[in-house]
Amino acid sequence: MITPPSPTARDAARDRLAGLAIPAGALGRLGEVAVWWSSVRGETTPAPPSHVRAVVFAGDHGVASHGVSAYPAAITGAMVRAFVSGVAGVSVLARQHDVTLRVLDLGVDGDFPDLDPALGEFKVRRGTEPIHLADAMTADETRRAIDAGRRIAEQEIAAGADLLIGGDMGIGNTTPAVALIAAALGLPADEVVGRGTGIDDAGLALKTDVVATALERAGDRVSDPVELLTAIGSPDLAAHAAFIAAAAEAGVPVLLDGVISVAAATVAERLSPGATAWMAAGHRSTEKAQWRALEALGLSPLVDVDMRLGEGSGAVAAVPLLRSAALLLSQMALLDELM
Numbered sequence: 001m002i003t004p005p006s007p008t009a010r011d012a013a014r015d016r017l018a019g020l021a022i023p024a025g026a027l028g029r030l031g032e033v034a035v036w037w038s039s040v041r042g043e044t045t046p047a048p049p050s051h052v053r054a055v056v057f058a059g060d061h062g063v064a065s066h067g068v069s070a071y072p073a074a075i076t077g078a079m080v081r082a083f084v085s086g087v088a089g090v091s092v093l094a095r096q097h098d099v100t101l102r103v104l105d106l107g108v109d110g111d112f113p114d115l116d117p118a119l120g121e122f123k124v125r126r127g128t129e130p131i132h133l134a135d136a137m138t139a140d141e142t143r144r145a146i147d148a149g150r151r152i153a154e155q156e157i158a159a160g161a162d163l164l165i166g167g168d169m170g171i172g173n174t175t176p177a178v179a180l181i182a183a184a185l186g187l188p189a190d191e192v193v194g195r196g197t198g199i200d201d202a203g204l205a206l207k208t209d210v211v212a213t214a215l216e217r218a219g220d221r222v223s224d225p226v227e228l229l230t231a232i233g234s235p236d237l238a239a240h241a242a243f244i245a246a247a248a249e250a251g252v253p254v255l256l257d258g259v260i261s262v263a264a265a266t267v268a269e270r271l272s273p274g275a276t277a278w279m280a281a282g283h284r285s286t287e288k289a290q291w292r293a294l295e296a297l298g299l300s301p302l303v304d305v306d307m308r309l310g311e312g313s314g315a316v317a318a319v320p321l322l323r324s325a326a327l328l329l330s331q332m333a334l335l336d337e338l339m
């Protein structure tokens with residue numbers, strides 16, 4: 001069940017924004033996100049987010065060995081190690097912007113016996129089935145992944161998060177992500193498929209076929225979000241979607257990242273209708289499915305710099321803008337006070 005963010009705080013913040021010593025609308029999307037931040041914090045002029053926590057959901061995808069990615073699946077595990085060592089792209093941004101980063105292995109096709117066992121605490125399976133040929137996972141695995149995502153959100157909230165970010169790592173994961181978006185928006189494969197890590201035209205045609213076949217294979221099951229995750233999702237995507245839904249249910253705001261995070265958000269909205277009110281869009285990815293889904297959710301991204309890294313990086317890059325927006329709304333003079 002979703003309780004909407006405070007309409008009183010939202011209206012008061014909107015009034016204050018309209019009265020600031022700026023030409024009307026001059027803060028652009030910073031003004032919009034400041035009003036959203038007030039509504040989700042339930043105060044007219046809340047402090048900027050100071051306990052931002054990001055979780056990277058890692059997993060492998062059976063389609064990765066079917067020509068849909070520019071990189072081999074072995075990169076997933078190598079990057080998990082990079083997150084643990086603090087040297088991945090999002091690790092750098094998280095340090096810079098004082099964001100706590102946690103990586104979890106939900107479905108990597110490999111193990112990490114030399115790393116902290118907490119990394120695999122929520123592991124559901126090793127990789128998924130290729131979604132154009134078979135269900136990604138079993139119904140029981142989907143339930144376990146959803147339960148994991150909810151528990152992860154609870155843990156992050158208990159640790160004091162005032163803003164949550166879901167990141168992703170998984171070679172091949174843009175294929176199920178865009179398939180989930182196609183299912184949610186009722187779009188055909190060719191209107192959602194993008195180049196992911198950088199596939200060429202032949203790869204793009206193949207990936208479009210894979211997504212179209214996966215959607216066809218899923219059939220009517222696309223109308224149920226849980227069955228949809230079983231058919232064409234993955235443990236990492238299911239946990240990510242449940243993480244967002246649980247955050248919204250608990251009244252904790254979420255800043256969205258690229259195409260995988262936004263795909264998870266479309267499923268979260270279906271798991272918990274109204275969840276979108278607790279979300280803001282961190283950035284605009286180069287993946288067209290991401291913009292289409294953001295548009296369908298009614299969200300406008302803060303940062304637009306052609307990023308397509310995933311990992312939660314675009315959302316973390318937007319954190320300073322959200323902080324600026326909150327400070328502008330609370331610290332600027334009103335025009336009336338100056339006259």
Ligand SMILES: O=C(O)c1ccc[n+]([C@@H]2O[C@H](COP(=O)([O-])O)[C@@H](O)[C@H]2O)c1
Nearest residue numbers: 069170172173174196197258259285310
């Ligand atoms: O966030 C995005 O919009 C995004 C767009 C393209 C690629 N990625 C990242 O690249 C990987 C998936 O790309 P691919 O081509 O292997 O499906 C995965 O690890 C994602 O984090 C992420």
Ligand SMILES: Cc1cc2nc[nH]c2cc1C
Nearest residue numbers: 071075079197309310311
């Ligand atoms: C190197 C590399 C790093 C990534 N981080 C997220 N997705 C990625 C994909 C690749 C290939």
